[in-house]
Structure formats: C-alpha cells, structure tokens
Amino acid sequence: MLLQAIQAGQLPCIPVLARFLTAGTLGLMLCLAGPHNTFAIQEEIENGRRIALQGTKEVRCARCHGKLGQGDGSEGHPRIGGQSRFYLQKQLEDFASGTRPSEEMVPVARVLTEKQRAAVAAYYASIKNTPYPPRPEGEPRLLQQGGILSAIGSDKRSIRACALCHATAGAGIPPSYPYLAGQFASYTERQLQLWKRGLRQNDSLELMAEIAKKLSDEEIRGLALYFARVRLPAKRINSLTEYEP
Incomplete structure (x- = not known):
C-alpha cells in the first residue's frame, strides 16, 4: 500500500507513514518532500501566471478560479491560491489522465x-494573499x-479525525494534504459526497473514501460549513480552541 502511494506521487499522512517507517527514515522522506518541492523557479511561476491570467487559445484558469485563486463559490471552482504546488499539480495530472473525473477540468487539463x-x-x-470568501451561515449544532x-x-x-492528515482546523500538511480552512462549503461538501459514492478515487491509500462512507449527509454538511468558516492567522496556532469558526 505504501509503495503504491509513493509511486502515485502521494505522500501518506504521518499516522500512516508511522506504521511503516523508522523515525530517521520518515525524517529523511519529509525533508526530500519539503519546501524545495513546493516552490517553483520564478520563470516557471511567471509562465504559469501568463497561462492563468492571459490564457492559451483554449484555457484561461482565472476565468473560474480568479486571479488570486479565490474561486467563485460554485461546486467546481474552489479556492486554490496558496495550496501546495505538489497537490495542485497532482490534481491536474489526475484530471488529465482521467483518474479524477470532472466535466469541466478533464478537458482543460488535457x-x-x-x-x-x-x-x-x-x-x-x-500566491500568499488569496482573499477568503464570506463566512457562510450555519446551524450551531452542525458547526459544532x-x-x-x-x-x-x-x-x-x-472515523479518523480530519486533523490527522489535514492538520488542526484544516490548515493542511504540504505537500500532499490540502488546506480545507476557508474553502467554499459547497465544494467541500461536493467532494466528500463524491468520495462517499465512489465517484472520486484519486487517493491511492483510499483513506478519503473509507472516511466519507462512514459519514452521514448531515455530518458532511457540518464539516463543510465548519471548514468554510475557519480563518487561519499568519502565526502558527497549535490549539483548535484558538480558531473561531
């Protein structure tokens, strides 16, 4: 299972890695998969900016995802600014190969x-200054x-805690595990439903499908609303109680 995940370009979250690796080996892998893999050279970033903002003949990313990656609140146009490069590139490759289905993104990626x-x-x-969308209203019971x-x-x-792989309050654990904090509730809810119904399968460890299938529709809605309301400060905060959804 671990080898399959690595071959697919997906670094397992810490609890999964810990089952297989010694502390020294894990530290080495995390170093190799660290910051230098999430930052592109300036020339590549500029090339990506031109494609995103000015577009090619068929594609202009900013039309749906915005200049700063803020998205537009629809199910298919998430907030992506500041997400890890590794994660974003993997999703594009999965769209291109058909591993992750999407009527909109598959033709774009290809x-x-x-x-x-x-x-x-x-x-x-x-991008480090992607604006957050307005906090959605939510029933306190669902948010809790x-x-x-x-x-x-x-x-x-x-049911594993989301924080095990996505960090406290959905801050994300680069390079493989995306932030969920501040993501549109409609998008998060839609993705969890796709995992639950077996329509999204681009997780070689199958952790997301395993978790989503155990969640009720109400719980999925509650998670989506909770993450949509979280705002992460610039400084690192370790306690969930310091985040105000």
Missing part, C-alpha cells in the same frame, strides 16, 4: 502540456458537529 500544468500549479501555489469530527473524529465509529 489541453495543457505537462510543463504548462506544472507552471499553473506553481503560480497558484506562490463538524468541529468535533475535524478535531477528534469518532472512535466508536472508527
């Missing part, structure tokens, strides 16, 4: 060359339910 996909990923990953599942999961139902 029009771009591999080099162009890498450049677009580098550009959006380089989402926050609990995010932080501690459910031992009784064998």
Whole structure:
C-alpha cells in the first residue's frame, strides 16, 4: 500500500507513514518532500501566471478560479491560491489522465502540456494573499458537529479525525494534504459526497473514501460549513480552541 502511494506521487499522512517507517527514515522522506518541492523557479511561476491570467487559445484558469485563486463559490471552482504546488499539480495530472473525473477540468487539463500544468500549479501555489470568501451561515449544532469530527473524529465509529492528515482546523500538511480552512462549503461538501459514492478515487491509500462512507449527509454538511468558516492567522496556532469558526 505504501509503495503504491509513493509511486502515485502521494505522500501518506504521518499516522500512516508511522506504521511503516523508522523515525530517521520518515525524517529523511519529509525533508526530500519539503519546501524545495513546493516552490517553483520564478520563470516557471511567471509562465504559469501568463497561462492563468492571459490564457492559451483554449484555457484561461482565472476565468473560474480568479486571479488570486479565490474561486467563485460554485461546486467546481474552489479556492486554490496558496495550496501546495505538489497537490495542485497532482490534481491536474489526475484530471488529465482521467483518474479524477470532472466535466469541466478533464478537458482543460488535457489541453495543457505537462510543463504548462506544472507552471499553473506553481503560480497558484506562490500566491500568499488569496482573499477568503464570506463566512457562510450555519446551524450551531452542525458547526459544532463538524468541529468535533475535524478535531477528534469518532472512535466508536472508527472515523479518523480530519486533523490527522489535514492538520488542526484544516490548515493542511504540504505537500500532499490540502488546506480545507476557508474553502467554499459547497465544494467541500461536493467532494466528500463524491468520495462517499465512489465517484472520486484519486487517493491511492483510499483513506478519503473509507472516511466519507462512514459519514452521514448531515455530518458532511457540518464539516463543510465548519471548514468554510475557519480563518487561519499568519502565526502558527497549535490549539483548535484558538480558531473561531
């Protein structure tokens, strides 16, 4: 399972890696997969900026995802600014190969060359001032339910906490695990439903499908609303109680 994930370009989250690796080996792998893989050279970023903003004959990313990667709130146009380059590039490659289905993104990704996909990923990953959308309104009970599942999961139902791979309050763990904080609720809810129904399968470890299938529709909605309301400050915060959804 671990070898399959690595071959697919997906670095498992810490709890999964810990089952297989010694501390020294894990440290080496994290160093090799660290910051130097999430930052592109300036020329590549500029090339990605031109593709995203000015477009090619068939593609202009900013039309749906915005100049700063802010998205537009629809199910298919998420907030992507500041997401890790590795993660963004992997999603584009998965769209291009058909591993991740999408009526909108598959044809877009296939029009771009591999080099162009890498450049677009580098550009959006380089953005550090992507605006947050307005916080959605949500029933307090659902928000509380989402926050609990995010932080501690459910031992009784064998549901892993989101924080194990996506970090406290959905801050993300680059390079493989995206931030969820500030993501549009409609997008997060849609993706969890796709995992739950087996329509999204581009996770070689199958962790997302395993978790999503155990969640009720109400719990999925609660998680989506919770993450959509979280705002991460510039400084690192380690306690969930310091985030105000």
